[in-house]
Amino acid sequence: MLHDPNRVYVFDTTLRDGEQVPGCQLTTPEKIEIARELEALGVDIIEAGFPISSPGDFQSVVEISKAVKNPIVCALTRANKGDIDAAVESLKYAKHPRIHTGIGSSDMHIKTKFNSTREEILERAVEAVKYAKKSVEDIEFYAEDAGRADVRYLAQMIEAVIAAGATVVNIPDTNGYCLPDQYGEKIKFLKENVKNIDKAIISVHCHNDLGLATANSIAGLQNGARQIEGTINGIGERAGNTSIEEVVMILKTHQVLGLHTNINTKNFYELSRMVSTQMRMPVQPNKAIVGSNAFAHSSGIHQDGFLKNRENYEIIRPEDVGFPSASIVLTARSGRHALKFHLERLSIHLNKEELADAYHRFLTLADSKLDITDEDLLSLVAAAKV
Ligand code: KIV
Numbered sequence: 001m002l003h004d005p006n007r008v009y010v011f012d013t014t015l016r017d018g019e020q021v022p023g024c025q026l027t028t029p030e031k032i033e034i035a036r037e038l039e040a041l042g043v044d045i046i047e048a049g050f051p052i053s054s055p056g057d058f059q060s061v062v063e064i065s066k067a068v069k070n071p072i073v074c075a076l077t078r079a080n081k082g083d084i085d086a087a088v089e090s091l092k093y094a095k096h097p098r099i100h101t102g103i104g105s106s107d108m109h110i111k112t113k114f115n116s117t118r119e120e121i122l123e124r125a126v127e128a129v130k131y132a133k134k135s136v137e138d139i140e141f142y143a144e145d146a147g148r149a150d151v152r153y154l155a156q157m158i159e160a161v162i163a164a165g166a167t168v169v170n171i172p173d174t175n176g177y178c179l180p181d182q183y184g185e186k187i188k189f190l191k192e193n194v195k196n197i198d199k200a201i202i203s204v205h206c207h208n209d210l211g212l213a214t215a216n217s218i219a220g221l222q223n224g225a226r227q228i229e230g231t232i233n234g235i236g237e238r239a240g241n242t243s244i245e246e247v248v249m250i251l252k253t254h255q256v257l258g259l260h261t262n263i264n265t266k267n268f269y270e271l272s273r274m275v276s277t278q279m280r281m282p283v284q285p286n287k288a289i290v291g292s293n294a295f296a297h298s299s300g301i302h303q304d305g306f307l308k309n310r311e312n313y314e315i316i317r318p319e320d321v322g323f324p325s326a327s328i329v330l331t332a333r334s335g336r337h338a339l340k341f342h343l344e345r346l347s348i349h350l351n352k353e354e355l356a357d358a359y360h361r362f363l364t365l366a367d368s369k370l371d372i373t374d375e376d377l378l379s380l381v382a383a384a385k386v
């Protein structure tokens with residue numbers, strides 16, 4: 001089968017990087033429920049856990065492997081045999097297993113986390129990939145803290161792990177440090193300078209410490225990466241990971257990029273709510289794509305423009321991400337057009353003078369009350385009639 005060069009693979013790590021957040025821990029049945037929804041969403045890879053980290057995590061990988069059939073199920077390891085053995089064992093029921101192994105690549109990590117040298121770390125990276133490859137065909141290698149790594153050393157490491165059998169090479173911006181053009185340049189350098197880079201898929205895994213995770217992921221894709229790693233709602237360590245829903249909707253909205261995924265975007269909203277509830281992690285109202293205000297229009301100027309043609313203020317249709325509907329929120333900043341819209345929704349049709357009168361009384365009410373309900377509107381009109 002010919003590989004589509006414009007296809008972007010979506011790697012979900014909600015159940016691994018996302019679940020590392022304090023207070024977000026899930027039980028195995030909860031993880032299975034989310035994994036099934038991720039399968040329905042159409043993600044290509046589910047990172048189900050870090051099996052050596054706890055018996056519960058190990059068991060979750062086993063049960064998710066049994067529960068899903070289409071996505072690749074991936075297990076995380078450090079670059080050592082014990083971790084890899086546990087991951088291999090946990091994936092024994094997976095229809096499409098993948099081991100995700102790796103090690104630090106920045107001088108900071110090499111010196112102060114591993115107390116080691118570039119040469120030794122390179123050897124450990126290659127050994128880990130070769131060892132994992134004996135049991136599982138699909139091996140993803142991560143070069144932790146690649147965002148701060150020297151790009152020539154990173155290229156040497158990536159070349160060596162591809163030669164050892166890595167099928168996917170993950171270039172994480174572990175600390176959310178890079179600017180989009182820096183991260184994009186790094187991916188471009190690897191694409192242009194690593195021997196046999198086309199034998200592996202380059203993956204982007206960005207953290208959001210500076211609020212740049214989505215922008216960096218897109219920069220990586222524009223420069224040749226074809227797998228994006230992230231989580232639903234962008235949950236994850238510290239400020240979180242790249243939001244899958246954001247990257248997917250950017251690719252869909254900007255078709256000029258020529259890239260596409262296999263995601264059923266209509267499932268986003270429901271899955272976002274499920275993850276938020278189960279992980280006890282509220283979604284901020286202004287969160288792109290899935291926040292409760294993402295499709296709410298509240299100022300008079302926007303409401304008027306939206307009611308004339310929704311595309312004036314809507315670049316994504318709410319129904320495309322499964323959002324219930326766009327809303328025109330009535331506030332003291334709303335105009336007559338918005339009030340008329342809501343009255344007509346309640347089958348109340350006023351002439352020009354009646355509307356002007358109702359609007360005048362509406363403003364007085366909206367100045368003293370934040371939440372204008374249908375009952376408020378009905379009383380407002382009833383009062384005018386007496
Ligand atoms: O952020 C990171 O570097 C990671 C790796 C383990 C892939 O999560």
Ligand code: ZN
Nearest residue numbers: 017172174205
């Ligand atoms: Zn991460």
